[in-house]
Amino acid sequence: MQSEKTDMKIVPLMDDGYDGEPAKRVLNYLHGHKEKGDPIVGIYCGYAPIELIQSMGIVPASLCAFSKIPIEAAETVLPANLCPLIKSSYGFIIEGTCPFFAMSQAIIAETTCDGKKKMFELISEVKSTFVMDLPQVPDQIEAVQNWKKMILKVQKFLEETFDRSTSDEKIETALKASNRKNALMQKIFDYASIKPPVISWQEMYDVAFLAQPSTGQEIIPVLEQLIEKLDMRVKDGIYFGKPDSVRVLVTGCPIGGDATKVFKVIEESGGIVVAPDSCTGMKTFMGRFDENTGDPIAAMADRYLKIPCSCMTPNTKRLEDLSVLIEKFKPDVVIDFVLQACHSYNVESYKVGNHVTNNHLLPFLKIETDYSDGDIGQLKTRIEALFESI
């Protein structure tokens, strides 16, 4: 991408040879650990208690997939009208082409949506899988208690599977490191709130994909360096898009790989993504763990249940958080990204749309799509029409 002002190619933020290929970067990270003999556990969701896993010296690997290629294979077993994220993840597994799955010695799964839940039953036939029963009415007082119990159970599962142990001290240290990591990530995202933004969606993705599985200790120095680089960009007057590019907040289902077609269409239509609000973007780095409570597992349970996923009901926190993001990132429009057959995000879109148009007076568009390229023309028309309506 070019900067208007300097008309010079911007040096990629991470500049480590993996720019634009976050999955490869993470794979490289995991290989490093594998060589050291560290165990790897596959996870599927933002609710996975990463700090617990890390406190045992185990490395988490996200198995959510974003490629259309394995979908055909998946459809030999799964119905065609299922969320492409689920089909893609499962297709990779039965094709035996997912290096992340191959490296994972066990799987931690969460009962989020029905499609994933039923897929986990199929996965458990192939690999040792622990399914965490996720409470879905987070405002009930029992919810946090139950989630804490579930985290304790997963702890036992990990201890037995990997012959590792942890302690309250180790978990507390991991929580503190994550707080620091998440605060730095929030700071990095903030560079997109500047008008025009000094960080691109691709770079935010690149950093987020690596930061998610990394421990605080590993990633904090990297993030600090990135912040220095971003400060330099501010000084040098480097930015993305044009000063009058339409600022877009994209909320909804996780976006990655082939689904990033939406971001590309947004850019081609004269927009710039300033806030990717999903589990592959900013969502998992928000919030904070309470420190020094004496019960780090409870602190963990509390913070994780605050992730505003559409599988929760009522998911009022999503709208509250969205308001905070809108205030901060000052988008001109909001796009809700819904993967085909994701009923919870799809139904919730009605509330999100009303919230955005009535309370923030911003134009709103829901996009329902999958990983194929067949609807790019249609997406272009919708997104351009949305921009025209500003």
Next chain:
Amino acid sequence: MKCAGIDIGSRTIELVVIEADKITYSLKTDTSYDPVSQARGLLKTISYDRILATGYGRALIGSCFDMPTITEIKAHARGAIAVFPDARTVLDIGGQDSKAISLHDTGKVKKFEMNDKCAAGTGKFLEIMAKTLGFDIDDFGKEALLAKNDVNISSMCTVFAESEVVSLIAKGCNRCEIAKGLHNSVIRRATGMINRVSSAGEIVFTGGVAKNSCMCNMLADKLGRRILVPDDPEMVGAFGAALLAGE
């Protein structure tokens, strides 16, 4: 000043030239497999000071002939409000897509809905069904209006609906009643889209399907709202583009 608008749809290309906001020239042709040559042919016949391209093929034509572009949503909204200034809702059903648009009082687009990527609920659907039933597409609506009852067609998908129709014919159902049922299934889609963007007031109906009298009657009945059809409903997008070219 002479302003032109060219609407490159999936089935047809329309060209409109206006002077002082009045249409002075209009022409239509098939999009075919070579929209660039088709557009070139149309453009040869006119002269203009300003032009805008719209429709599904706008990016291609815009870059080939170095023209600015706007979406068909904005073009239809502009064209419809020029013909019926009091309307705030537009329904456009063309060859391969359909859309419902609501407008602010200023004429700006407020909300819009478009059909999914398949042909269900579009002109193409009606065309295929007319053929299956042996009707001429131009008489399809009139014939459907002759039916007293309608047969319920449950499939929205063009392929499935076609086999449903074939089995209804085999059962000996009246073909006008089947035709009415098919119109009803397009109406159900269209009303769903309209209700998502606006709840009251007149509706401007544009696109080729607006020429179908059965569609207009059934829409008005079902929604209890007035349906306004411009003289040349297929030209509204190109007309809107021409108006916007001059603004």
